[in-house]
Each structure stands twice: as C-alpha cells, then as structure tokens.
Amino acid sequence: MMGAVKTRTANHFIGLKGVSAPEIKGILDRADFWENHPDKVTNRLKGTFVSNLFFENSTRTRFSFEMAEKRLGAEVLNFSAAESSVQKGESIYDTVRTLESMGIDAGVIRLKPVGLLAELAEKISVPLINAGDGNNEHPTQALLDLYTMRSHFGELKGLTVSIIGDILHSRVARSNLWALREMGATVKFCAPANMQAPELSAYAPYVSMEEALQADVVMMLRVQLERHEKGMISSAEEYRAKYGLTMNRLEQMPAHAIIMHPAPVNRNVELDDELVEHARSKIFTQIHNGVPIRMAVIERTLS
Structure with missing residues (x-):
C-alpha cells in the first residue's frame, strides 16, 4: 500500500x-x-x-x-x-x-x-x-504540487524545482523534496540562514535567490508572519526585498517557468499581488x- x-x-x-x-x-x-x-x-x-x-x-x-x-x-x-x-x-x-x-x-x-x-x-x-x-x-500537498507540475510539463523527470522561504519549519518543502527526487526532478532550496534546515542540504543545495530563479518551477513558501515577533524576520518589507518573488524577479525567470505556492499567500510579502493570479501562476490550479x-x-x- x-x-x-x-x-x-x-x-x-x-x-x-x-x-x-x-x-x-x-x-x-x-x-x-x-x-x-x-x-x-x-x-x-x-x-x-x-x-x-x-x-x-x-x-x-x-x-x-x-x-x-x-x-x-x-x-x-x-x-x-x-x-x-x-x-x-x-x-x-x-x-x-x-x-x-x-x-x-x-x-x-x-x-x-x-x-x-x-x-x-x-x-x-x-x-x-x-x-x-x-x-x-x-504528503497530499506535495502530491497535488507534483500533479500540477506533471499536468503542465508532461513529466516530472528532469525538472528543476526551487523552493524558497522558511525551509526549517516547512512540511511542504520536505514532502516535495522526497517525492520530487524520487520522480527524477532536481530540487534547490533558498532561505535566510536562520530558516535553513541543515540536515536537508545533503538532498538539495541552498542557493542564492538569483540562482533559485533559474528553474522550471519557482515555489514560494508561506512566511509565518508571527515569526517576526520571535525575531526570525526583521520585517515583512525586508523579507520581500530579499526573498520575495517580485515583478522584477519574474523577469529573471526563464520564460517557460511557472510560479507555485501552497497558499494561503501573504500578498506583497512572499509574492507580489500582481503575481498571485498571473498567467504563469499555478496557485489556484494547485488548490x-x-x-x-x-x-x-x-x-x-x-x-
């Protein structure tokens, strides 16, 4: 089973x-x-x-x-x-x-x-x-993510998927990592130093934001804004500036690349408002x- x-x-x-x-x-x-x-x-x-x-x-x-x-x-x-x-x-x-x-x-x-x-x-x-x-x-979030990718690209093998955000606390990142690797895709992580899970680096490298944008799928993770109170992020504005998918960063992505997010989205934090329902966004398709x-x-x- x-x-x-x-x-x-x-x-x-x-x-x-x-x-x-x-x-x-x-x-x-x-x-x-x-x-x-x-x-x-x-x-x-x-x-x-x-x-x-x-x-x-x-x-x-x-x-x-x-x-x-x-x-x-x-x-x-x-x-x-x-x-x-x-x-x-x-x-x-x-x-x-x-x-x-x-x-x-x-x-x-x-x-x-x-x-x-x-x-x-x-x-x-x-x-x-x-x-x-x-x-x-x-696991079911990762499966619906894989299903969304396969429906768009035809197959999962050979895809490069960048997962950006709070890897440390993310169950979505972990389930996607295990399933995507098993299906022959390559996974890259991008996260602030205090949001990295070091034990996962053996399976997916941590890369810069610029490198993370060079992928077939750019998956943004939801920022738990309550972590701001614990000092993990200095402010929502600074997080967006360093790790948010902005309209400017969209232009750095390959033309065929798609945007994903497990939702709900903090608009204008991990993702610019204009990108949530952009033609290249699969967020509501995922849902x-x-x-x-x-x-x-x-x-x-x-x-």
Missing part, C-alpha cells in the same frame, strides 16, 4: 519519504481519472465513515479533504480541536481512539506535535491520513488539483 506504515490492520498514509516512484505515479494517474470523471459525486465509498481530525486549524485543507470525501460518497464527520474535549485536557490519542471506537473507517489528521502521528499509527487500527504534522510532512489528489489518496488508503 502506497506510503503506508503497516501496523496491526491499518494502512496509514503518513508521509512520502521512502514512497516509490511507481506508487507516486499510481496516485497521480488515479487523480487524473477523478479529475476527468463525469460525475461530481460517486458511490465509490458509500457506507464509509471518514473523520477529519484537525487539531491544528486549516480551513482550506479541511474543505479540500471534505470535498474529496463527499465526492467519493463517504459520510463525513468533522472534528475541530477548538470545539472539543482536547481543550479540556483530553489527549489527542484518547480523542482519536474514541472516534475509532465509535466506528469510523479512516481518519484524516492534522496536528502540530512532531513525531506524534507516527506514535498514533502504532496504536490506532483504522487508517490515518496525514493532513500535515508539525514540520515533518504534508483545484487538491480535490482529485485527495480522492485518490483516500480511496487507495481504504481499498
């Missing part, structure tokens, strides 16, 4: 590190099937109960998963930590175990603590799908592609 950690009876989907190229291609191909499916809603997972377990807020990712689940015909239970007993001190494990006991067939889970998802996978029997865990991985990708992942995890 793709990207699965087999524990007890479950096939969890918790990351892309170590997932083979044929498995990734299978997911992308199945997403293509669902994108072109004539019926918006199918009975593929009729009678299946899927819970979205979001212990960290993300309206966009949860809506994308919910759309995917409903298009597959599943019954959806949405769970938000802000409205739950987790706020009263109940552990994340107890909450997931409780829903498992009630009879859910799978859980889509998003949480902040690093390493906790792998621990849960050892103890929970129903399949868990990673919707973002700490700064570890965000669109999230639904068929997540349909493919949910279906395959439960099959």
Whole structure:
C-alpha cells in the first residue's frame, strides 16, 4: 500500500519519504481519472465513515479533504480541536481512539506535535491520513504540487524545482523534496540562514535567490508572519526585498517557468499581488488539483 506504515490492520498514509516512484505515479494517474470523471459525486465509498481530525486549524485543507470525501460518497464527520474535549485536557490519542471506537473507517489528521502521528499509527487500527504534522510532512500537498507540475510539463523527470522561504519549519518543502527526487526532478532550496534546515542540504543545495530563479518551477513558501515577533524576520518589507518573488524577479525567470505556492499567500510579502493570479501562476490550479489528489489518496488508503 502506497506510503503506508503497516501496523496491526491499518494502512496509514503518513508521509512520502521512502514512497516509490511507481506508487507516486499510481496516485497521480488515479487523480487524473477523478479529475476527468463525469460525475461530481460517486458511490465509490458509500457506507464509509471518514473523520477529519484537525487539531491544528486549516480551513482550506479541511474543505479540500471534505470535498474529496463527499465526492467519493463517504459520510463525513468533522472534528475541530477548538470545539472539543482536547481543550479540556483530553489527549489527542484518547480523542482519536474514541472516534475509532465509535466506528469510523479512516481518519484524516492534522496536528502540530512532531513525531506524534507516527506514535498514533502504532496504536490506532483504522487508517490515518496525514493532513500535515508539525514540520515533518504534508504528503497530499506535495502530491497535488507534483500533479500540477506533471499536468503542465508532461513529466516530472528532469525538472528543476526551487523552493524558497522558511525551509526549517516547512512540511511542504520536505514532502516535495522526497517525492520530487524520487520522480527524477532536481530540487534547490533558498532561505535566510536562520530558516535553513541543515540536515536537508545533503538532498538539495541552498542557493542564492538569483540562482533559485533559474528553474522550471519557482515555489514560494508561506512566511509565518508571527515569526517576526520571535525575531526570525526583521520585517515583512525586508523579507520581500530579499526573498520575495517580485515583478522584477519574474523577469529573471526563464520564460517557460511557472510560479507555485501552497497558499494561503501573504500578498506583497512572499509574492507580489500582481503575481498571485498571473498567467504563469499555478496557485489556484494547485488548490483545484487538491480535490482529485485527495480522492485518490483516500480511496487507495481504504481499498
């Protein structure tokens, strides 16, 4: 089972590190099937109960998963930590175990603590799908990114992808790194010194902003503006000046290169406002592609 950690009876989907190229291609191909499916809603997972377990807020990712689940015909239970007993001190494990006991067939889970998802996978029997865990991985985001690139360029092998921004805290950068390398693409990183993850330099070199622009795909990462309070960035304006994709920098990119961003975008910080919906931007295409990708992942995890 793709990207699965087999524990007890479950096939969890918790990351892309170590997932083979044929498995990734299978997911992308199945997403293509669902994108072109004539019926918006199918009975593929009729009678299946899927819970979205979001212990960290993300309206966009949860809506994308919910759309995917409903298009597959599943019954959806949405769970938000802000409205739950987790706020009263109940552990994340107890909450997931409780829903498992009630009879859910799978859980889509998003949480902040690093390493906790792998621990849960050892103890929970129903399949868990990673919707973002700490700064570890965000596998469905990377898959929709790869799907967007493949749809545009025809294939992934041979592409050069630059990922620019806060690599240190980015689960998107990590999942993209593992998957893109497996599919034969080259990855370059560009980040301020205090936002670099040194352990990843063996897999992708850190380059200057000028060199990063020389790529087939320029992927900007969202800046967590709250890090400004902790001194990681001096100001949004200075970050844009040094690491933002501006209209001037667009002119330095190859004519065929595309712009990507996991969204939501801080307009005029990591990306100039005019570039968000520019002809070369794939940001809203990425969001669109999230639904068929997540349909493919949910279906395959439960099959």
